[in-house]
Amino acid sequence: MIGRGLRLMLAGALSVTGTVALAGVPGGRSLSAEVVTATDSPITQTSLEAHTRIASRNGSNLTQGVFSVSVTGEDGKAAAGTVTLEDGGKPLAAAVLNASGQAEITLDMAAGTHTLRAVYSGDVAHAGSSSATAQVTADATGTPDFQVAVNPAAMTLTAGQNGNVVVSLTPVDASALTGPMFVTLSCSGFPDQSSCTFTPQNVQILPNTTAAVTSDMVIATQTTGTRGASAKRSNGMALAILLPGAAGLMGLAFGARKRGWARLMLIALVGMGTSLGMSACSPLYDFYNHGPNVNLPTPAGTFQMLVTAQSSNGVTAITHPTQFVLTVNPASN
Numbered sequence: 001m002i003g004r005g006l007r008l009m010l011a012g013a014l015s016v017t018g019t020v021a022l023a024g025v026p027g028g029r030s031l032s033a034e035v036v037t038a039t040d041s042p043i044t045q046t047s048l049e050a051h052t053r054i055a056s057r058n059g060s061n062l063t064q065g066v067f068s069v070s071v072t073g074e075d076g077k078a079a080a081g082t083v084t085l086e087d088g089g090k091p092l093a094a095a096v097l098n099a100s101g102q103a104e105i106t107l108d109m110a111a112g113t114h115t116l117r118a119v120y121s122g123d124v125a126h127a128g129s130s131s132a133t134a135q136v137t138a139d140a141t142g143t144p145d146f147q148v149a150v151n152p153a154a155m156t157l158t159a160g161q162n163g164n165v166v167v168s169l170t171p172v173d174a175s176a177l178t179g180p181m182f183v184t185l186s187c188s189g190f191p192d193q194s195s196c197t198f199t200p201q202n203v204q205i206l207p208n209t210t211a212a213v214t215s216d217m218v219i220a221t222q223t224t225g226t227r228g229a230s231a232k233r234s235n236g237m238a239l240a241i242l243l244p245g246a247a248g249l250m251g252l253a254f255g256a257r258k259r260g261w262a263r264l265m266l267i268a269l270v271g272m273g274t275s276l277g278m279s280a281c282s283p284l285y286d287f288y289n290h291g292p293n294v295n296l297p298t299p300a301g302t303f304q305m306l307v308t309a310q311s312s313n314g315v316t317a318i319t320h321p322t323q324f325v326l327t328v329n330p331a332s333n
Contacts, residue, residue: 044079046071048118048131052109052138062145063138067105069118071097073126078102081123082154082302082325087114093323094153096304108320110147110172111140121154144181145172145318146205148309150217154325158332159297160223165324168212169203169309177207181311185215189305191328193298194221217307221298223331300330 049068071079078101084094095103122128187196308321
């Protein structure tokens, strides 16, 4: 109902109410909805404000949705953690709440009407909650395009674990395609000692396709560990060569005064020892070429990242990023 309050009830023993406003609906009117959360744990209130804007990119216009989320506890204090933006119950993107319990998500919207809500995952001091739903309509452009989504949009791993995320590309106006549209996936913002890989990394959208095409993204983290036995063998080999050589040098040094040829041999062996010290038998060489013997762990924390899909027709590029949140917990000793 436009201009009137809506009430959304969630099952549970306790409830609180709030409001959520949506700007930019047709006719310049606003949608107001009453938010109700319920749980047996300390309750929270999640509110969502959304509006759309027209953005120009590579000579064409597209609709962007700007979504502001706020989460507060029953004591009025800001909550911490992550929020996920869902479209029709399916995750689109996620963001980290700041110190004020707020987050903003900006997305390129596919043409059509989208039913959106913000879902707060909760933290050690607060229960999860959801906002009321809000509808956003994006105009069709008539240009082949796609929308990117990640599921899940937020993930928690312990250092050393791997995680799987499904990246979905939903075609927009694929009927205007005259051939396959090839899209390349990439990620950025990941913490040190972690990585992401896509299978496949390059996907294609065929003409007249309406169903989403997907790619599996694997997030890999690592824990503290030794590099392996190769380093030990390298050090052992160095000692096996250098120790006998050092003993020989000492013996030659005592006889060097009496025999001229010994001086020449001493010089040659010193040169060989220097060469060995600068070669693969040297620990310093091994460090520079193979890194430290101990692998560093992925640092603990919560990281805001981007998953980006890019396509090109040879003249202009289409780039759509979506937000993803990774939380890394330290490995137990």
